[in-house]
Amino acid sequence: MTRVRFAPSPTGHLHVGGARTAIFNWLFAKHSGGTFIIRVEDTDQARSTAESEVMVLDDLRWLGLLWDEGPDIGGPHAPYRQSERVNRYAEVARELLTRGVVYRCYCTEEELEAKRKEAEVAGRPPHYDLKCWINRRDDDQSPHAMRFHVPDDGDVTIDDLIRGEVTWKRESLGDFILIRSDGHPTYNFSVVVDDHDMQISHVIRAEEHLTNTHRQVLIYRAMEWAIPQFAHVSLILGQDRTKLSKRHGATSVSAYAEAGFLPDAMLNYLTMLGWSAPDGRDVFDRQYAIENFTLDRVNSAPAVFDPQKFEWLNGQYIHAMSAAALRPLVLQSIGIDTPWLEEAIDVVKTSVHLLPQFREVLRFVTEYNTPSIDQAFATSVADDLREHGAPHDADAVKAMNERLKKATGLKGKELFMPLRLAMTGMDHGPELVRAIPLLARASESDPGVLSPLARIEQCIR
RNA sequence: GGCGCAUUCGUCUAGGGGUCCAGGACGCCGCCCUCUCACGGCGGUAACACGGGUUCAAAUCCCGUAUGCGCUACCA
Numbered sequence: 001m002t003r004v005r006f007a008p009s010p011t012g013h014l015h016v017g018g019a020r021t022a023i024f025n026w027l028f029a030k031h032s033g034g035t036f037i038i039r040v041e042d043t044d045q046a047r048s049t050a051e052s053e054v055m056v057l058d059d060l061r062w063l064g065l066l067w068d069e070g071p072d073i074g075g076p077h078a079p080y081r082q083s084e085r086v087n088r089y090a091e092v093a094r095e096l097l098t099r100g101v102v103y104r105c106y107c108t109e110e111e112l113e114a115k116r117k118e119a120e121v122a123g124r125p126p127h128y129d130l131k132c133w134i135n136r137r138d139d140d141q142s143p144h145a146m147r148f149h150v151p152d153d154g155d156v157t158i159d160d161l162i163r164g165e166v167t168w169k170r171e172s173l174g175d176f177i178l179i180r181s182d183g184h185p186t187y188n189f190s191v192v193v194d195d196h197d198m199q200i201s202h203v204i205r206a207e208e209h210l211t212n213t214h215r216q217v218l219i220y221r222a223m224e225w226a227i228p229q230f231a232h233v234s235l236i237l238g239q240d241r242t243k244l245s246k247r248h249g250a251t252s253v254s255a256y257a258e259a260g261f262l263p264d265a266m267l268n269y270l271t272m273l274g275w276s277a278p279d280g281r282d283v284f285d286r287q288y289a290i291e292n293f294t295l296d297r298v299n300s301a302p303a304v305f306d307p308q309k310f311e312w313l314n315g316q317y318i319h320a321m322s323a324a325a326l327r328p329l330v331l332q333s334i335g336i337d338t339p340w341l342e343e344a345i346d347v348v349k350t351s352v353h354l355l356p357q358f359r360e361v362l363r364f365v366t367e368y369n370t371p372s373i374d375q376a377f378a379t380s381v382a383d384d385l386r387e388h389g390a391p392h393d394a395d396a397v398k399a400m401n402e403r404l405k406k407a408t409g410l411k412g413k414e415l416f417m418p419l420r421l422a423m424t425g426m427d428h429g430p431e432l433v434r435a436i437p438l439l440a441r442a443s444e445s446d447p448g449v450l451s452p453l454a455r456i457e458q459c460i461r
Numbered sequence: 462g463g464c465g466c467a468u469u470c471g472u473c474u475a476g477g478g479g480u481c482c483a484g485g486a487c488g489c490c491g492c493c494c495u496c497u498c499a500c501g502g503c504g505g506u507a508a509c510a511c512g513g514g515u516u517c518a519a520a521u522c523c524c525g526u527a528u529g530c531g532c533u534a535c536c537a
Contacts, residue, residue: 416496
């Protein structure tokens with residue numbers, strides 16, 4: 001049974017990098033019929049907040065990634081918040097102490113900092129100097145941290161599902177802290193205890209954790225616990241090829257939601273950053289991604305986030321949606337609620353990539369800036385509209401065009417451009433056979449919309 | 462500094478020794494459709510970081526170099 005987890009630290013909104021890690025975990029779980037778990041890593045008291053946890057969980061839900069076990073819904077291995085598991089970490093640390101691989105360290109941060117600097121200047125690796133390992137003390141009253149002693153046989157090799165074999169030498173590691181002097185565990189410790197307790201089978205996480213795996217495997221070995229499979233996903237970079245951050249503009253999932261991106265498009269785009277479909281397609285739905293997602297198709301090189309391609313993809317999703325499905329989303333995005341909205345969406349949707357753009361492309365309905373056009377032409381149009389009424393479908397528009405052709409002697413661009421200008425007040429927009437019926441109908445149900453006849457009358461001085 | 466990971470068109474990628482003078486997508490350019498803007502269709506532009514090996518044959522395997530990134534914390 002595969003069990004995977006996404007383990008965010010609640011220090012802000014969900015980031016696109018974190019979102020992709022969550023997506024890969026979720027896809028992997030769904031593909032294998034396994035369990036997807038959310039675990040909140042809030043051991044950093046200074047940066048973690050309860051509000052952030054709510055935001056991150058909301059962002060995950062918005063993306064449509066639902067979990068089987070988590071801090072809000074519980075599960076067989078609750079609690080799923082590390083701050084609520086400190087007793088468990090202390091318990092494991094005591095066990096490790098008994099086994100003689102962990103010791104109390106009474107060195108102060110200042111002392112350690114000074115030694116690190118010294119080592120750096122001397123060109124030595126900035127590893128812990130083993131002072132408290134050599135002078136072992138079991139004074140529980142004085143403030144102390146719990147430190148892990150790297151054993152002589154501390155070489156580690158893992159078989160990463162994305163990167164293949166990765167090996168570290170014992171010498172590349174100094175003794176490291178498991179429990180801070182304030183009683184809270186460090187990341188490398190809590191992650192091992194939790195992944196073991198929660199029976200995680202596959203640890204799929206960002207590449208920044210790759211070298212941490214060396215420490216973690218050592219802890220698994222000291223506890224004689226089964227070691228999970230690891231898969232380290234590369235980072236997402238900004239256009240300048242540095243790790244994506246606030247400097248690059250919007251980086252949180254919620255910011256993209258507000259900018260008018262759709263959850264499905266975001267899931268698709270982020271999945272595409274690092275994973276490729278076996279048949280090479282790049283527009284795919286969740287079901288396809290679930291059915292085809294395997295780790296061996298995940299690219300180990302970092303990927304640059306490309307807003308242009310993301311926008312294009314979002315457009316593909318908008319174009320493929322029905323006007324009825326789009327209506328509530330557009331409503332929410334631009335706040336225009338009218339009886340004619342659905343028809344209007346259908347007329348203009350191919351010209352938008354982002355939800356808020358509907359406001360702009362619908363302006364020809366909601367506003368009218370009187371253009372200056374040939375008076376004789378305007379009169380002909382006004383006469384036709386009075387005699388035949390405003391066209392309500394494409395055929396009626398075509399019939400009107402034929403009559404205007406005869407009445408004015410104009411054709412092609414000479415006819416359509418002034419007509420477009422007169423009807424919409426703009427020199428661009430959806431095809432007239434759809435725009436004019438929309439205006440006709442919209443003006444009947446909405447007094448705020450000028451009818452075709454009212455428009456042409458404004459053109460006549 | 463040490464250790465680790467990475468390196469195919471501007472970007473996302475396909476590619477697992479011969480089918481690759483490298484395929485697809487976004488972008489860009491051009492053409493078509495067309496009253497316009499989009500949409501759509503067609504075509505074009507553009508890449509195996511560098512240097513050594515191994516091999517009859519290397520984008521693909523090995524070794525170096527360069528560059529980028531990560532870790533080297535009582536951050537995660």
